[in-house]
Amino acid sequence: MSDSALVLDNVCKRYPGFDLQNVSFELPRGYIMGFVGPNGSGKTTTIRMIMSLARPDSGRITVLSQQMAENEIRLKQRIGYVPENHEFYSDMTVAWTAQFVGRHYPTWSPERLRELLEKYDVNPRKKVGALSKGTKAKLAMALALAHQPELLILDEPTSGLDPIVRRELLSDLLEFVADGDRSVLFSTHITSDLERVADYITLIVDGRIAASDERETLLERARASNPTASIEDLLWACAKGGR
Amino acid sequence: MLGLIWKDFRMNRGMLVLPAVVAAGFTLMGLVVNSRESLVFAASILPVYSSMIVPFFALNSVTLEEKNRTLAFLRSLPMNPGAIVASKFVAPFLVGLAWMGLTAMAVAALGIPAGEGAFSLASAALLVCVTLPVAAVQLVVFFRSGAGAARTALLVTWFILFLSPMLLPGSKLGAMSLFVMAANLKPGVSGLVAAGALVVYFACMLIAQAIFRRREL
Numbered sequence: 001m002s003d004s005a006l007v008l009d010n011v012c013k014r015y016p017g018f019d020l021q022n023v024s025f026e027l028p029r030g031y032i033m034g035f036v037g038p039n040g041s042g043k044t045t046t047i048r049m050i051m052s053l054a055r056p057d058s059g060r061i062t063v064l065s066q067q068m069a070e071n072e073i074r075l076k077q078r079i080g081y082v083p084e085n086h087e088f089y090s091d092m093t094v095a096w097t098a099q100f101v102g103r104h105y106p107t108w109s110p111e112r113l114r115e116l117l118e119k120y121d122v123n124p125r126k127k128v129g130a131l132s133k134g135t136k137a138k139l140a141m142a143l144a145l146a147h148q149p150e151l152l153i154l155d156e157p158t159s160g161l162d163p164i165v166r167r168e169l170l171s172d173l174l175e176f177v178a179d180g181d182r183s184v185l186f187s188t189h190i191t192s193d194l195e196r197v198a199d200y201i202t203l204i205v206d207g208r209i210a211a212s213d214e215r216e217t218l219l220e221r222a223r224a225s226n227p228t229a230s231i232e233d234l235l236w237a238c239a240k241g242g243r
Numbered sequence: 244m245l246g247l248i249w250k251d252f253r254m255n256r257g258m259l260v261l262p263a264v265v266a267a268g269f270t271l272m273g274l275v276v277n278s279r280e281s282l283v284f285a286a287s288i289l290p291v292y293s294s295m296i297v298p299f300f301a302l303n304s305v306t307l308e309e310k311n312r313t314l315a316f317l318r319s320l321p322m323n324p325g326a327i328v329a330s331k332f333v334a335p336f337l338v339g340l341a342w343m344g345l346t347a348m349a350v351a352a353l354g355i356p357a358g359e360g361a362f363s364l365a366s367a368a369l370l371v372c373v374t375l376p377v378a379a380v381q382l383v384v385f386f387r388s389g390a391g392a393a394r395t396a397l398l399v400t401w402f403i404l405f406l407s408p409m410l411l412p413g414s415k416l417g418a419m420s421l422f423v424m425a426a427n428l429k430p431g432v433s434g435l436v437a438a439g440a441l442v443v444y445f446a447c448m449l450i451a452q453a454i455f456r457r458r459e460l
Contacts, residue, residue, distance in 0.1 A: 051319055054459040076321035087316040089254060089307075096253075103246050104320045
């Protein structure tokens with residue numbers, strides 16, 4: 001079994017007015033990586049390419065030791081994905097949505113889902129359209145975890161959530177990687193979330209990777225010039241052109 | 244793909260229930276009422292439904308998908324993108340088949356004699372088949388450009404198919420004469436029209452699948 005849950009190697013993508021250039025980073029198994037950058041820096045585009053929702057112009061994406069482009073369905077069965085916007089059928093109930101999603105995963109556990117919905121206080125009989133943004137985020141998280149994925153990919157999961165829900169979700173991430181074989185990539189621009197849970201941090205600015213390393217290594221490097229530097233300072237320095 | 248088709252039926256159940264109620268209502272009327280005029284009037288509504296049900300079911304289905312922004316959700320699940328497209332073609336087609344079955348029941352119950360432009364199962368089947376290319380074009384347009392463009396495509400193809408023959412210079416065709424013509428086509432010609440429509444429908448499905456595989460969400 002390879003040590004990497006996710007490897008991006010010189011991935012490029014060009015849109016009118018925006019370039020993602022030579023994005024490379026590696027997430028080892030058993031760790032949480034925070035993918036951080038300002039709004040519009042390319043976090044969501046990168047995640048969409050990992051999930052095959054967008055095609056890279058060049059470069060390679062290796063997920064759980066396999067090429068995503070060639071093994072899309074099998075790999076997606078091993079990935080839990082929570083998108084930035086929680087898009088479900090608003091007229092359908094939580095229970096129906098869970099049943100619909102569960103059909104596509106051989107490792108789906110209805111018992112696990114029931115536990116998660118209870119824990120998150122999501123009523124399975126409610127229509128998805130009637131749920132608040134925070135509850136939808138919890139539902140998305142429960143759906144992503146109920147098939148016991150090996151890799152969890154979260155696109156700004158804590159954005160717009162109240163501090164209590166945010167803290168709950170972050171503690172779930174720590175619980176998720178506790179067995180040492182599961183990994184998490186989560187994008188955010190809330191740097192305090194990274195300080196709580198991230199083992200690795202990848203900084204992306206203007207479509208380029210500004211830094212990617214263990215959190216403590218990055219902080220040590222930053223603290224060489226500023227003894228009180230935080231991840232936010234690091235992001236600020238990168239965004240303003242420093243390293 | 245069965246799950247996707249079932250989901251479309253669930254989500255568009257309103258569009259299924261209404262025609263079923265209409266057909267059942269006509270069937271009941273045929274059994275209860277003896278007035279020939281009212282039966283003919285009731286029967287005239289059947290071809291209207293037959294010419295609408297497939298394209299409008301398809302349009303409603305893709306519009307709901309866009310309204311909920313769920314195409315990206317479906318693409319993020321471990322399923323073949325081709326199956327997502329195929330379900331959007333197969334579900335309306337099955338609805339068309341079910342409608343033909345209901346129509347057959349209604350025609351039998353109403354006791355309308357065949358020929359002379361009278362509505363029959365054959366003409367209902369032909370009308371449903373003729374609308375398949377209309378639905379196919381709008382679905383291709385949806386997977387290329389979204390639901391707004393699909394609505395426009397529906398109106399344009401509808402116009403070309405049903406209205407433009409009446410507007411051709413020197414044409415003496417009216418809606419009724421067109422319908423009578425369609426209702427009295429020879430079986431061989433009807434079969435050819437239906438087969439051609441099916442070929443176009445499923446060829447468009449392949450085109451839409453190719454478009455959707457390349458589309459970024």
